[in-house]
Amino acid sequence: MSKVYGMQRANGDWFALEDRQTFRVPLFRSRNEAMEARAFNPEMLLFKPMILSSLALKALAAEENGDAAHYWLVDEAQVNLKRGHRIQYGQLALLCHDAQAMAAGSSGDNS
Secondary structure, rough: OOOOOOEEEEEOEEEOOOOOOOEEEEEOOOOHHHHHHHOOHHHHHOOEEOOOOOOHHHHHHOOOOOEEEEEEOOOOOOOOOEEEEEEEEHHHHHHHHHHHHHHHHHHHHHO
């Protein structure tokens, strides 16, 4: 996976759905998937896809209070935010780190 996207509002808030006394933060594999889901879920209209960098991931974890939220990787090409699977914070951090390492490696090849 090259990048992971979350939905963020201009004021910095991350989009999350209430899910049994916790919050479910939907994540997407591409910007296009996030935009397609946004088009079919009006509650997301004020949010735009943002790449989850390690800094954004830390901010998201702090905002959602760590254990009070869980992360939900939405299945490919799904506009229904219920179709996907839960991903642990550690797995997400690893995915974001790998994506940043891949990006740094590819940008170094252009010099």
